[in-house]
Amino acid sequence: MLHTDKLASTHELFAQELQKEFSAALMTVPNRKLTCLILDGEPALNAYSKILEVPSLRCDFHIYAQISRKISREKLKQQKAFIFGELKEGIWKNGILGSFDALEFDTKLEKIHGKIEDVIYNWIKLNRKMLIESSIVSAKLKAGHIVQYGTNNVLESLNAKLKIFIGKARSLIELIEKLSSFCEEELTGIFRAAGGFPDQVKLTNFNDNLTGSDLKQLFDKFYFPCSEVLSWKLPKKLLFESCVYDLARCYSKAQILQVSLVRDFLYIVENTQLAEIEPERFATVRILNEKLNCSLCDNTVWFCQHILRVLMSLPDVERSLRLQQLSKPNNNILTTRPNTGKK
Incomplete structure (x- = not known):
């Protein structure tokens, strides 16, 4: 086309x-x-x-x-x-x-x-x-x-923007890659606008004073993926570090999980669709250094399906606190005091 x-x-x-x-x-x-x-x-x-x-x-x-x-x-x-x-x-x-x-x-x-x-x-x-x-x-x-x-x-404006992005005639593989990149950029802009940090996109009826339930209702109307997570008003750092595709995929998986045991600083998350002998049926989510950590997933990003499920189960105030803690930089790097070794 x-x-x-x-x-x-x-x-x-x-x-x-x-x-x-x-x-x-x-x-x-x-x-x-x-x-x-x-x-x-x-x-x-x-x-x-x-x-x-x-x-x-x-x-x-x-x-x-x-x-x-x-x-x-x-x-x-x-x-x-x-x-x-x-x-x-x-x-x-x-x-x-x-x-x-x-x-x-x-x-x-x-x-x-x-x-x-x-x-x-x-x-x-x-x-x-x-x-x-x-x-x-x-x-x-x-x-x-x-x-x-x-x-x-x-749509005419979007078409003009797309044609500039695509540029010259390309091979089929190159065209698919450029289209994928274009869609990802556009969806990321929408995702960030929904999180309260608009750049080139403005959402109709959105304002910072809406409650979480109001936001979820608004995002559901737009058929946003993972509308519940967006309604949490994620800190800017977490929002900008999140890939909308990965977040939507993890949120979809999190919906079938159950939080079966809750103790101080520890949550057991269970996937009842897996057999009891399956090692991935249970995951432990702990609070270490004030942050949620998952025993099964690689914590290269702030979320996984198990952490999302725990956040979904928390009261609003506690969830906001956990999200703020997740947005803070890690303090695990060992450092020495400036005067170490001096008399």
Whole structure:
């Protein structure tokens, strides 16, 4: 899709692969489904609407861009209300795209004849069928798009960013590696924004005053992996040291574990799905030097499935304390006093 001529056959192949991915993903979220697609008007893109079996709508920004190329900016500023509508004295006045059927569309088109440039009038008349089927209010409501205007500019921005990141044409292996790196960088930015340290990503409805339960509810709405861990408000050091993929994988494993024995500074974590003779059925998580340490896992990072399970079982205040302790640098390196050896 990045380095082809984007023929209709290429789009059809890609749409078939998308259909497989969407079908598998939607099985895990039964209350969600595809409602419509917003396209920029390229005819070959209709393959997605056909194969995914959802109606397509026309991006309003692309319509605006088409019109803006035909007349000057000053004239467009004066005449755009006839097409897109305007708020006048607290009342919204619909333009021609606010029509509910073909009859209303045609009536409005005749009324604005002479009030808009002939080149715009002729363009609307030439594209009448497309506008009625994919741009007016009734088409959007029928497709499940409940807001009056819609744009795919967010995806256009992402596409532009992706093309810059990919750069020149590459071999298949190189392309997969670059795509993987791109996705990892984007997900890391989202992950850090969810942890309260945004860089280039801002999460809707997120603020520092939300409680842990509020954050989990918000992250669940976005289908974030390991939303419970993110709701703990991890210290910055732990957040930046965490790979979202590794954390999500460990969190998934931690959910099947049980904390079977708790004593001062010691937790026994059990995997009941393993046989009792299996050496990895039980893990000991101890508090050493004020930090949680696992007997089974290599502590090269601050978390493992057993440490996460212990943290999940702790009260909020104690969990926050343990996380703060984990974020502190290790003091295991032996040092000597400056005056050692002097009289």
